[in-house]
Amino acid sequence: MTMLCVDSIRPALEGAIASLIATTDTDGIPNVSMISQVHYVDPERVALSYQFFNKTRANLLATRRAIVQVMDPDTLAQYRLSLHYEETRTDGPLFESMKAKLSGIASHHGVSDVFRLLGSDVFRVEAIEAVPGPVRQRPAPPRAMVAAARRSFEAMSACAELDELFDCVTLCMEREFGIRWSMVLVAEGDTGRFYTVSSRGYPTSGVGAEVGAGEGVIGVAAAFDTPIRIGHMTRDYRYGETVRDAARETGVLAADPRRIPFPGLGAPRSQVAIPVRSEGHVAAVLFAEDDTILRFGYGEEDALVLIATHLGLLMAKLTGAEDDTAEVTPFAGGPEAAGRLELRYFAFDQSVFLGNEYLIKGVAGAILWRLLTEHHATGRTEFTTRELRIDPALRVVSHSENIDARLILLRKRLEERCTCLRIERVGRGRIRLVVARGLDLQEPGDGKSVA
Amino acid sequence: MSAGGTRGRPPSAAVSSELVAFVQSGCGVGLASAATDGTAVVGVGLGCRVRPGGVFRILVVRAPNSAFLDAVRRGAPVAVTFTATRNHESYQVKADRAELCDAASDDQPEIDRQQLLFRDGMVEIGYSPAQAEGYAPCDPNDLVAVEFVPARVFTQTPGPGAGAEVTR
Numbered sequence: 001m002t003m004l005c006v007d008s009i010r011p012a013l014e015g016a017i018a019s020l021i022a023t024t025d026t027d028g029i030p031n032v033s034m035i036s037q038v039h040y041v042d043p044e045r046v047a048l049s050y051q052f053f054n055k056t057r058a059n060l061l062a063t064r065r066a067i068v069q070v071m072d073p074d075t076l077a078q079y080r081l082s083l084h085y086e087e088t089r090t091d092g093p094l095f096e097s098m099k100a101k102l103s104g105i106a107s108h109h110g111v112s113d114v115f116r117l118l119g120s121d122v123f124r125v126e127a128i129e130a131v132p133g134p135v136r137q138r139p140a141p142p143r144a145m146v147a148a149a150r151r152s153f154e155a156m157s158a159c160a161e162l163d164e165l166f167d168c169v170t171l172c173m174e175r176e177f178g179i180r181w182s183m184v185l186v187a188e189g190d191t192g193r194f195y196t197v198s199s200r201g202y203p204t205s206g207v208g209a210e211v212g213a214g215e216g217v218i219g220v221a222a223a224f225d226t227p228i229r230i231g232h233m234t235r236d237y238r239y240g241e242t243v244r245d246a247a248r249e250t251g252v253l254a255a256d257p258r259r260i261p262f263p264g265l266g267a268p269r270s271q272v273a274i275p276v277r278s279e280g281h282v283a284a285v286l287f288a289e290d291d292t293i294l295r296f297g298y299g300e301e302d303a304l305v306l307i308a309t310h311l312g313l314l315m316a317k318l319t320g321a322e323d324d325t326a327e328v329t330p331f332a333g334g335p336e337a338a339g340r341l342e343l344r345y346f347a348f349d350q351s352v353f354l355g356n357e358y359l360i361k362g363v364a365g366a367i368l369w370r371l372l373t374e375h376h377a378t379g380r381t382e383f384t385t386r387e388l389r390i391d392p393a394l395r396v397v398s399h400s401e402n403i404d405a406r407l408i409l410l411r412k413r414l415e416e417r418c419t420c421l422r423i424e425r426v427g428r429g430r431i432r433l434v435v436a437r438g439l440d441l442q443e444p445g446d447g448k449s450v451a
Numbered sequence: 452m453s454a455g456g457t458r459g460r461p462p463s464a465a466v467s468s469e470l471v472a473f474v475q476s477g478c479g480v481g482l483a484s485a486a487t488d489g490t491a492v493v494g495v496g497l498g499c500r501v502r503p504g505g506v507f508r509i510l511v512v513r514a515p516n517s518a519f520l521d522a523v524r525r526g527a528p529v530a531v532t533f534t535a536t537r538n539h540e541s542y543q544v545k546a547d548r549a550e551l552c553d554a555a556s557d558d559q560p561e562i563d564r565q566q567l568l569f570r571d572g573m574v575e576i577g578y579s580p581a582q583a584e585g586y587a588p589c590d591p592n593d594l595v596a597v598e599f600v601p602a603r604v605f606t607q608t609p610g611p612g613a614g615a616e617v618t619r
Binding site for chain 2: 020021029032033034063065066067071073131133293
């Protein structure tokens with residue numbers, strides 16, 4: 001007979017079906033209630049959600065023992081876990097992961113106002129018993145996760161450039177894991193904010209769209225450096241974008257012209273965000289969502305963590321790879337088209353407008369303006385990422401600022417918004433500015449016109 | 452088969468007519484008692500009938516609930532939680548002891564009715580019919596009744612007031 005372990009019953013710990021918990025007090029008087037979450041911690045531990053101080057909790061603290069009954073939503077197999085209480089965690093990755101999942105469960109059941117996580121009660125699992133009863137055969141998984149991860153690794157390792165790598169990740173998520181909607185977001189220095197550098201499945205790319213610090217599953221995953229997965233989507237983890245859209249529609253907020261709309265689904269029902277660590281910090285976040293409930297399970301989470309780990313290593317390898325030995329060669333450029341490109345720069349937020357249309361802001365905006373003004377003044381077309389990295393005017397104050405990712409964002413925005421202006425890679429750490437029209441550069445904030 | 456004595460007690464004043472109706476409305480039924488070492492045992496019931504005199508009669512499938520039934524047989528105290536699927540309204544009743552009784556021929560139609568309501572409620576809140584049926588699988592050939600008169604009643608509906616005793 002196969003010994004049951006916590007790993008072997010993980011599908012029953014998804015919170016898909018409410019569980020039962022029974023305890024006794026010191027006099028042996030039993031108590032039984034429903035519990036929202038029995039959360040997988042490690043091969044020997046689970047955590048239960050502590051939401052109220054009630055009889056169950058009083059019994060747990062007094063006797064340190066409980067028994068829970070959980071059910072696998074696919075096979076309908078039920079298990080009883082004999083538990084020994086170890087500790088309560090009120091912050092950190094486990095707490096945040098459970099808080100996000102509980103919020104989704106509460107929202108799904110219409111009890112968001114009363115379901116708030118106060119702590120994660122961690123228990124050692126002393127025994128697991130299979131409850132006698134009908135058990136269905138588990139549906140065949142649509143794919144072998146390890147094989148899918150292996151193929152993704154191979155495809156990612158073949159990428160020679162960072163932008164190619166980001167697009168490869170979202171491609172692999174669809175091709176190898178059947179994930180229709182996904183994004184890669186890169187850290188905006190040490191601000192806690194993230195901006196989109198690659199997306200797949202959405203009507204608009206949303207490249208450049210930002211997620212605020214701690215906002216939604218992406219912000220929480222990054223802030224606590226832990227995967228966050230929600231199977232029943234909840235307002236609590238929606239992006240400010242959705243809230244702001246509603247506010248704008250009702251006239252509460254004026255439209256923000258310096259905003260790239262977040263490309264996410266309007267009504268997602270499952271989301272997962274995986275932090276990508278590179279060179280000692282969370283450098284990016286891998287994000288996926290779906291319009292069905294419980295789309296991402298433990299298997300998908302494990303596989304995406306592997307993908308994110310590999311992505312972090314490859315980002316470190318491809319970021320900042322510069323070839324200073326090659327000489328900058330002048331580029332004659334093609335014939336200029338008729339008409340002029342009117343570009344305006346606002347120094348206070350480093351934003352660049354093409355005519356009246358917002359193009360880019362922040363470090364990427366400052367880089368673009370530097371390239372444009374120098375090209376306008378000297379005719380220069382080729383630049384190195386190294387000179388951009390050390391230019392004090394660009395306000396690249398953080399060592400974790402990823403100039404290469406900013407250039408990817410800038411290149412993709414120009415491709416989407418402007419046919420007369422583009423940036424090309426011409427070698428390791430070298431870019432070329434291609435301008436197809438005459439430039440009319442203005443800095444309204446300073447009351448001056450460059451040309 | 453009787454563990455004796457439970458049905459002769461007066462029902463708790465907290466067992467109102469509303470509670471009697473609630474527990475027979477197709478709730479999820481969670482069971483608990485205590486093992487010989489004092490630790491809890493847990494089980495799942497199919498439904499509840501309330502007999503004259505305020506006797507609660509919980510129908511239970513033997514095989515998956517053997518530990519709970521062993522505890523009842525030994526005279527251990529019992530706790531039973533009834534939870535409405537649609538709105539999570541919940542009550543817990545407790546008794547010092549319970550009796551094991553054979554299932555009767557008239558139990559089955561009533562349990563079928565309650566199970567149908569329970570499964571409809573589960574499906575209504577998003578579970579598949581198979582999941583709803585699998586939560587408390589019924590084996591008509593392996594049924595037993597657990598009877599007791601509740602001594603105490605507690606509200607169990609999720610929220611800050613959960614666990615408060617109902618006194619009347």
